[in-house]
Amino acid sequence: MKRKSLVFTSLLALTGCSANKVLPQASNIELVNIAPNFSKCSYLGEVVGSQGNWFTGDFTSNENLMVGARNELKNEAFKLGGNIVYVQELRNTNAHQSLGTTNTTAIGKVYKCQRN
Template sequence: MYRIVFFASLFTLAGCSATELNSKGSTVRIIDNEILAAEIEESCQWLGEVNGSQGNVFTADLTSESNMMAGARNILRNQAAGIGANTVIIQRHQSVESEAFIGTGGHTFIGQAFICKR
């Protein structure tokens, strides 16, 4: 019984913070400006689509809105770095309302990853 309570508590606390940004992900810049996005699409090499999501029905009410958003962006940047990108153009941001509780249940960012000469 104590193990169940321990792991349930650990799972709950893990949901309260944003996913960490790794060292490679910290070098990826995010662009959500249409003018800059057009320039990047012309002058950089496209590597693929990336996405990042944070939040779920179990942790949504235990995680702040800002932590869910930051975590989703961090996952996006980490994923982009993992395929060799240094720039991401955000195509879409979606927040999902929690059906079980009050407030936002999670955030998702979808973007296009590029390698650009800086």
């Protein structure tokens, strides 16, 4: 029984190491930090992307925390039918007694914009 718990814990820790995957259909969604031209865009809603938690965060690189949160923003924007996410906030948090950043969360507004 102890061996099964060790294997399960090891597998869980390893899955926390990789970034959330971006859906193939969402890979072309653009993340911007300057508001788009609202005359050429329709607002679709707000999205949140997050990677990491109190357990897996210590086993995930800062880069993968960031990439995973960004990928989740794109995936959520795709579900709304958008092609631009205006990123409004990006926050890193640390769990109590953690080794460093354990979670990255990004918040943005999704738009469907005309492309030139």
